[in-house]
Amino acid sequence: MMKEKTLTSILAVPLVVAVASGFFYLNTDKVVSAQNETIAAADKATNSQVEYIKISVSSSTYSDSSYQIRIRDRKNLSEITEDYVGGVLQNKIIVSEEGKRVTSIGRDHIRGKLVGNTWVLPANLANENKRILNISLMEEQKKEMKNQHWVKSLRPQSQSNDASLQEVVAEDSLKKETVTIDTNTGLPVKREVFVKDKEGNWTEDSVRVEEYKYLNSMPMNLQKLNDEVEIKEITAPIKEDKLLKG
8 A cells, every 4th residue: 555655745845847968059149049049938838728747767877767747737727747667657646626635546566556545635735736736837947947058959859850849958067958949839848968977978868858748638538547546535644734744
């Protein structure tokens, strides 16, 4: 059965993420253009009503293919977070009813199935959730992207022949970061972080990848729970109107 820490600690943390690569620099006009385009993309990214972020780590760093998917619906004030290890769902948190209801699901490794609890929060905690759900998931990325100096990359877009994708690069002594912008929409769609190896050379594989999508609505398949998932209604695991600490 899931540990209570899994059920409670995730909800208590404000929703953020962080992240980076770079290659060849172009002339001054190109630098100014890249900087302006990246800042504009960061601003535009926080205007979407339904945001999707997938965060994964390098398979050369972690061999278990771990990643997290997070979708926030700012119109209906709900959010779904899923954690995968080896491509298999391990944990799922659903915050619904404008932040009032929390459903926490985890994998019972003894029985090999997903089980979970659902509860309704007291008004003060529900209101705090409601406030957070109104904030863009991209707000932290927006701040980070605006605080860096970007140039356009000459690295070939090997993953796609789509001419509408433009990659920009920021670099410091510790990391390189690339952001891929869809020039048709002006929105960032991918962000990668690269670090140096023991010899001081930049690694070819990114150590972290964030993929972004901007949806019209929350996918129904993520909202529905499989009939095989055991869900139990419980009293909110709180004490004095505060979430219990794991």
